[in-house]
Amino acid sequence: MNEKAIYLTFPVMLLKDAKYNIVETLDAVVYYCLVDNIKRFDLSPEQAQSKMKMTFGNLGKAVQLGNEIFSQTPVNAPKTSVSKDIIFDFYNNYKSDFEIDCFLGFAALRSILQSKPFIKCTNAYLLARMAGNSNISEDLPEWVRKYQSRYHLDKLKKELQLNWGLKIYGEHVRGFYISFIMELKRLIYHAELKRKSNRLKGLAESKKEAKIEAKKLLLEHST
Secondary structure, X not given: OOOOOXXXXXXXXXXXXXXXXXXXXXXXXXXHHHHHHXXXXXXXXXXXXXXXXXXXXXXXXXXXXXXXXXXXXXXXXXXXXXXXXXXXXHHHOOOOHHHHHHHHHHHHHHHHHOOOOOEEEOHHHHHHHHOOOOOOOOOOOHHHHHHHOHHHHHHHHHHHHHHOOOEEEOOOOOOEEEEOOOOHHHHHHHHHHHHHHXXXXXXXXXXXXXXXXXXXXXXXXXX
């Protein structure tokens, strides 16, 4: 039986420099998660590393660095969740610029989904989180702005669908629906169901407005 995957949950803002220094970035991620486990579950450093199924060469130093990172991170910072296997694959093996971009796109979408099975997303939201930003009003670094081009963004989305488990559906809707756990047919079903619900709501609102206008006309003609 395969061992259950271990996921590391951390603020997406820690990935801001990943494009240019993936190793140091993932060091920060692991140190943060170590301290987060200590604080959240009231564990000793030894218990926390055991829970993470990791062994730190200098556990005391790791805790010190983790505390520094933890203290500089806003409590309400948006978080993402990535399996330890993916983290260590990118830590130990050479990755091309595009592969790093895909990792950041994956982490971005995970931060948007949180624990939801599916959600509606926009390109602007995706790019903001890829940059490590909390919202779309923050400036994008130059490397992220490249993905404002439809060609480059489509290429990224296709790769995430082919090799990262992303399901995506965006026909006849503004934005697009995403999931990592649903079958594509189920995602399409829920997206179309929500679209129909929104259309019915819009129809009801337009009828309500029309009724109000009609009553105004009746009053005008009766005076």
